[in-house]
Amino acid sequence: MATVEVRDLRKRYQDFLALDGVSLKAESGQLVTLLGPSGCGKSTTLRCLAGFLEANGGEITVDGESILGTPANRRGFGVVFQNYALFPHMTVAENIGYGLKLQKLPKAEIETRVHDVMKLVRLDGLRDRLPRAISGGQQQRVALARALVLKPKLLLLDEPLANLDARLRDEVRWLIRDLQQQSGITAFYVTHDQSEAMAMSDMVAVMKAGRVAQFATPREIYQKPIERYVADFTGEANFIPCQSVIPMGDGRYEIKAAGAKLELSGVPGIAGPAELLLRPEALELTSPSAGTFAGKVTKSAFLGAALHCEITLQDGSVLKLTAPPNHQVAPGEEVGIAIDHSHAWLMPEVAP
Ligand code: ATP
Numbered sequence: 001m002a003t004v005e006v007r008d009l010r011k012r013y014q015d016f017l018a019l020d021g022v023s024l025k026a027e028s029g030q031l032v033t034l035l036g037p038s039g040c041g042k043s044t045t046l047r048c049l050a051g052f053l054e055a056n057g058g059e060i061t062v063d064g065e066s067i068l069g070t071p072a073n074r075r076g077f078g079v080v081f082q083n084y085a086l087f088p089h090m091t092v093a094e095n096i097g098y099g100l101k102l103q104k105l106p107k108a109e110i111e112t113r114v115h116d117v118m119k120l121v122r123l124d125g126l127r128d129r130l131p132r133a134i135s136g137g138q139q140q141r142v143a144l145a146r147a148l149v150l151k152p153k154l155l156l157l158d159e160p161l162a163n164l165d166a167r168l169r170d171e172v173r174w175l176i177r178d179l180q181q182q183s184g185i186t187a188f189y190v191t192h193d194q195s196e197a198m199a200m201s202d203m204v205a206v207m208k209a210g211r212v213a214q215f216a217t218p219r220e221i222y223q224k225p226i227e228r229y230v231a232d233f234t235g236e237a238n239f240i241p242c243q244s245v246i247p248m249g250d251g252r253y254e255i256k257a258a259g260a261k262l263e264l265s266g267v268p269g270i271a272g273p274a275e276l277l278l279r280p281e282a283l284e285l286t287s288p289s290a291g292t293f294a295g296k297v298t299k300s301a302f303l304g305a306a307l308h309c310e311i312t313l314q315d316g317s318v319l320k321l322t323a324p325p326n327h328q329v330a331p332g333e334e335v336g337i338a339i340d341h342s343h344a345w346l347m348p349e350v351a352p
Contacts, residue, residue: 001028002062002153002186004049010057011044018044020210021058026154026203029184031177035197036207036233042190045207046158049188051075062153075154078147078185082159084139086131086146093118093127096145117149120179137168141175148179155180155187161196173200194234198222206230222279223343228350231277238283238319240276241349253346258313260292264344273349280308280322282343285329291336293319297329311337 004026011019019041026032034042047053049060051072060067067075086095097114105113118124121141131139140160147155160176161169177200180187191197197204198218205215206229214221214230225231228239243256252265257276288294298318299310307323319337329335 001184002026003028003064004154004186004188005061006045006049006058007060008058009045009048009055009060011041011048011053012056018210019048019055019058022205022207022210022212023058024203024205024212024215026186026188028186029181030202031180031187031189031200032203032205033189033191033197033201034205034207035191035194036213037192040207041210042192042207043158046156046188046190049154050077050079050156076150076152077154077156078150078152080140080143080147080155080157080160082162084131084143084163086139086142088131091128091130092123092134092142095131095142096149099146099150113149114145117145120148121145121175135168136164137172140164140172144172144176144179148183148185152185155185157187158190159192160189161191161193169196176200198234206233224345225277225347227347228275228277231345231347236280236320236322238276238278238280239347240278240317240319242274242276242346245270245274245346255346258293258315258317262292262339262341262344264341264346266342267344267346270346270348274346275349277345277347278319278339279343280320282340283319283321284338284340285309285321285323285327286336286338288334288336291338293337293339295319295335295337297331297333297335300329300331311335 006022006024009019009022022045034045036042048055093114096117097110100110100113121144123141123145126134126138161172164172173196201218204218204221205212206221208229214226221230222234231237240257246254248254252263255262255264293313295311295313297309298312301308305325307325307327309321309329311319311321
């Protein structure tokens with residue numbers, strides 16, 4: 001298996017700098033996700049890894065050796081795209097075995113390996129079908145099988161689930177993660193879907209305009225984002241400007257925000273204006289007098305598994321809150337909001 005390191009990668013398209021110093025690392029057997037909005041450079045990074053694009057600067061190493069001089073077809077990587085790119089005139093089995101045939105392996109070995117990988121991705125029974133005669137989810141599994149059958153050193157997946165409907169996306173997502181973990185293949189995965197990134201990855205690189213804004217575990221990215229951009233991109237979030245942040249020693253801070261005073265520990269010290277990050281599930285409805293904040297319910301929606309509310313505080317700021325589904329509140333009701341302090345986080349404030 002392979003440890004892969006990308007250091008200060010730069011890529012220019014004519015006069016547009018698409019990658020402006022991307023650095024990240026996949027330890028052997030890890031799945032690393034590149035997450036970010038359209039145009040931030042995810043696919044460009046993946047294409048440089050694959051060898052389809054030549055970088056203008058920086059370094060990519062596999063187990064410490066540079067691969068920048070190695071052509072794509074000699075890197076030994078498996079690549080899976082969103083549009084499958086199957087050969088339409090070849091059967092499922094022929095599509096999967098094509099790469100092995102190019103390697104001129106004996107027919108019997110090709111047969112066995114294709115058979116085994118089809119079982120692994122649960123395609124048995126479909127070997128003689130043409131791609132047009134199977135579903136989108138099955139086509140994506142053929143694309144996955146075609147990459148895995150070559151026993152690649154590194155698996156590169158570019159939005160592989162984008163063309164599948166929500167239910168199938170879930171199913172194939174678990175399958176990919178299962179296979180990747182079972183086989184211990186190091187993998188890079190491109191997506192703009194934060195829940196996909198959180199569910200599948202060992203590490204997430206949140207990308208912003210050709211750079212990595214934060215590279216950390218899904219839990220850290222969600223609970224301890226270094227800036228508002230990362231917090232916003234990884235889930236629902238409330239940001240409350242702090243009037244003051246006073247260090248009290250031992251890593252504790254006294255914070256005044258939205259007319260309330262609270263004490264936090266384990267948060268970073270921020271030089272300059274700061275804001276509180278409170279995820280909706282870190283807030284709890286209480287009686288109006290019992291909470292840290294008090295306000296009025298301005299929206300409430302029952303979503304089956306949870307109740308989503310919006311509470312407008314006395315200073316006019318609006319907080320999103322997720323409550324258990326058995327709670328019942330109606331717009332106009334006065335409520336209090338308690339904060340789970342272990343889930344409050346401090347970040348530099350972004351000017352509006
Ligand atoms: P998406 O999710 O939309 O695929 P992405 O994050 O994968 O986006 P890239 O495809 O890496 O983004 O593109 C990064 C930037 O480089 C974009 O602004 C894009 O318009 C630009 N770009 C990509 N390919 C080319 C090209 N061949 N020529 C010029 N500019 C390009």
